[in-house]
Amino acid sequence: xxxxxxxxxxxxxxxxxxxxxxxxxxxxxxxxxxxxxxxxxxxxxxxxxxxxxxxxxxxxxxxxxxxxxxxxxxxxxxxxxxxxxxxxxxxxxxxxxxxxxxxxxxxxxxxxxxxxxxxxxxxxxxxxxxxxxxxxxxxxxxxxxxxxxxxxxxxxxxxxxxxxxxxxxxxxxxxxxxxxxxxxxxxxxxxxxxxxxxxxxxxxxxxxxxxxxxxxxxxxxxxxxxxxxxxxxxxxxxxxxxxxxxxxxxxxxxxxxxxxxxxxxxxxxxxxxxxxxxxxxxxxxxxxxxxxxxxxxxxxxxxxxxxxxxxxxxxxxxxxxxxxxxx
Amino acid sequence: xxxxxxxxxxxxxxxxxxxxxxxxxxxxxxxxxxxxxxxxxxxxxxxxxxxxxxxxxxxxxxxxxxxxxxxxxxxxxxxxxxxxxxxxxxxxxxxxxxxxxxxxxxxxxxxxxxxxxxxxxxxxxxxxxxxxxxxxxxxxxxxxxxxxxxxxxxxxxxxxxxxxxxxxxxxxxxxxxxxxxxxxxxxxxxxxxxxxxxxxxxxxxxxxxxxxxxxxxxxxxxxxxxxxxxxxxxxxxxxxxxxxxxxxxxxxxxxxxxxxxxxxxxxxxxxxxxxxxxxxxxxxxxxxxxxxxxxxxxxxxxxxxxxxxxxxxxxxxxxxxxxxxxx
Numbered sequence: 001x002x003x004x005x006x007x008x009x010x011x012x013x014x015x016x017x018x019x020x021x022x023x024x025x026x027x028x029x030x031x032x033x034x035x036x037x038x039x040x041x042x043x044x045x046x047x048x049x050x051x052x053x054x055x056x057x058x059x060x061x062x063x064x065x066x067x068x069x070x071x072x073x074x075x076x077x078x079x080x081x082x083x084x085x086x087x088x089x090x091x092x093x094x095x096x097x098x099x100x101x102x103x104x105x106x107x108x109x110x111x112x113x114x115x116x117x118x119x120x121x122x123x124x125x126x127x128x129x130x131x132x133x134x135x136x137x138x139x140x141x142x143x144x145x146x147x148x149x150x151x152x153x154x155x156x157x158x159x160x161x162x163x164x165x166x167x168x169x170x171x172x173x174x175x176x177x178x179x180x181x182x183x184x185x186x187x188x189x190x191x192x193x194x195x196x197x198x199x200x201x202x203x204x205x206x207x208x209x210x211x212x213x214x215x216x217x218x219x220x221x222x223x224x225x226x227x228x229x230x231x232x233x234x235x236x237x238x239x240x241x242x243x244x245x246x247x248x249x250x251x252x253x254x255x256x257x258x259x260x261x262x263x264x265x266x267x268x269x270x271x272x273x274x275x276x277x278x279x280x281x282x283x284x285x286x287x288x289x290x291x292x293x294x295x296x297x298x299x300x301x302x303x304x305x306x307x308x309x310x311x312x313x314x315x316x317x318x319x320x321x322x323x324x325x326x327x
Numbered sequence: 328x329x330x331x332x333x334x335x336x337x338x339x340x341x342x343x344x345x346x347x348x349x350x351x352x353x354x355x356x357x358x359x360x361x362x363x364x365x366x367x368x369x370x371x372x373x374x375x376x377x378x379x380x381x382x383x384x385x386x387x388x389x390x391x392x393x394x395x396x397x398x399x400x401x402x403x404x405x406x407x408x409x410x411x412x413x414x415x416x417x418x419x420x421x422x423x424x425x426x427x428x429x430x431x432x433x434x435x436x437x438x439x440x441x442x443x444x445x446x447x448x449x450x451x452x453x454x455x456x457x458x459x460x461x462x463x464x465x466x467x468x469x470x471x472x473x474x475x476x477x478x479x480x481x482x483x484x485x486x487x488x489x490x491x492x493x494x495x496x497x498x499x500x501x502x503x504x505x506x507x508x509x510x511x512x513x514x515x516x517x518x519x520x521x522x523x524x525x526x527x528x529x530x531x532x533x534x535x536x537x538x539x540x541x542x543x544x545x546x547x548x549x550x551x552x553x554x555x556x557x558x559x560x561x562x563x564x565x566x567x568x569x570x571x572x573x574x575x576x577x578x579x580x581x582x583x584x585x586x587x588x589x590x591x592x593x594x595x596x597x598x599x600x601x602x603x604x605x606x607x608x609x610x611x612x613x614x615x616x617x618x619x620x621x622x623x624x625x626x627x628x629x630x631x632x633x634x635x636x637x638x639x640x641x642x643x644x645x646x647x648x649x650x651x652x653x654x
Contacts, residue, residue: 038413039379052366086365143424143470
């Protein structure tokens with residue numbers, strides 16, 4: 001007898017698969033109308049809603065040899081929750097469009113649903129999957145839209161940094177990039193194709209780095225905390241501190257000078273979804289934030305490190321940055 | 328010299344492609360924060376927001392020989408606008424996650440953006456694309472999330488139909504299905520593969536049916552009109568009147584009896600995204616709605632036609648329903 005988890009999406013059909021997913025996700029908490037009608041209705045008491053969407057695609061964004069269904073559900077939730085937090089908002093709902101090859105197992109999709117659920121309950125209590133869409137596709141694709149509320153606070157844009165502000169970070173900078181480097185360096189076969197991860201061969205520090213890559217845990221609750229503390233600018237670090245600080249500096253028409261003690265991976269590593277914030281001088285940094293630089297009048301460059309020009313590329317590319325010189 | 332429209336997404340890069348898309352979409356009208364920050368902020372004055380998501384995937388949902396970029400943009404907007412209208416709500420924003428093969432031409436994506444824009448301006452004035460996401464994928468995928476507001480009205484669910492109600496429809500029932508039938512019957516090669524449509528060979532009526540399939544124009548504005556007129560139940564007809572009326576009847580624990588004069592394609596044809604509504608007896612139907620049946624106490628069956636049991640399958644499948652007996 002075949003275990004029911006071994007059934008494929010194609011064999012099971014959309015209706016039965018949806019029932020299994022909904023059994024895992026449970027009842028949405030904020031929706032007046034839950035899944036099953038044409039749309040969900042959410043309460044947003046202060047009359048403003050924050051909306052963002054981000055997609056993970058098999059191939060460019062993940063490899064199934066490296067990521068479990070749970071990992072993918074967790075990460076696809078986390079990166080969208082981070083974009084809501086990066087406005088100073090509190091996430092209340094996710095909407096998930098899943099495009100699945102027929103050969104995908106039901107067990108994989110159920111694990112993905114658990115990852116979505118657990119990311120919400122761990123990173124953004126009160127947030128839940130309130131709706132979605134299932135379609136067939138040759139390419140596994142997870143498109144998530146996250147909805148947030150501001151609870152009366154003003155949204156914090158990336159354009160508000162002012163000379164004299166303290167630049168601060170909450171969350172991990174280099175860990176996710178080190179984790180990706182581990183995957184590229186240690187878990188590929190002779191042809192360069194990904195092979196499953198054996199965590200037994202990893203040190204505790206390496207496991208933590210891998211977890212930061214596969215199941216990032218951005219400090220979602222600190223988004224509204226930064227807004228309430230008077231942050232002048234806020235964004236999440238998705239492409240590396242240097243590159244994202246450049247975006248913030250350009251949007252704010254200022255120069256951001258970063259601490260010279262930050263190492264190369266902390267400066268260039270992406271995907272950690274730490275929160276990058278600016279606070280007016282004299283504001284006590286909220287717990288969880290650490291200073292990493294300061295805002296100056298715009299000089300020629302958007303970003304400097306220890307007052308010095310940054311040479312070379314700003315972002316992180318594991319193909320280029322990690323593998324070069326290692327064959 | 329190669330025309331700039333011939334550039335591919337892979338050659339152009341995400342940033343340049345996004346600039347072209349944003350130039351077509353223009354400024355969002357409802358967003359306090361437009362595209363470019365981590366998320367959009369929308370005003371929803373009555374403290375409730377309606378959210379729905381629906382995806383079009385190359386292969387199962389469309390063929391590039393039959394649909395232009397404009398068609399796909401228009402349709403992906405229309406089907407999501409219809410789900411918002413089907414709650415009795417007014418759409419205010421779309422968020423669009425595009426997953427594009429590198430070989431997609433920039434011109435195709437720009438046409439898609441025009442289709443999104445024109446569907447909003449034609450079907451839901453005031454609604455605009457307020458954000459989105461671009462990723463690379465082997466499979467062209469358009470995941471749209473639509474956001475709506477209720478303007479103080481109560482959302483109209485599919486579960487509120489009561490015995491004695493008049494069942495009414497606004498919008499086209501069979502046209503989109505006839506259009507799909509035309510594509511399957513007239514625009515495939517000897518191997519059954521789709522070939523480009525030559526509209527010159529079609530009659531005016533056939534062109535209208537084809538347009539209903541490729542660029543559906545659901546009566547979005549009639550959703551809030553139905554809600555204001557006291558509709559007890561509301562949904563859009565995406566899988567055929569018989570099947571969707573069954574869903575409404577089941578959700579309402581009632582039986583819906585449909586008019587025996589409806590023809591087979593009107594009863595079973597899907598994808599038209601007409602609005603299916605129930606109104607209390609004695610309510611004057613809002614302009615644009617026509618009666619198609621009545622709600623009765625639940626008998627054994629969810630749906631009857633002219634009081635009679637419906638035999639055979641309820642939904643529309645062009646492979647089965649249109650091609651059978653035609654080779």
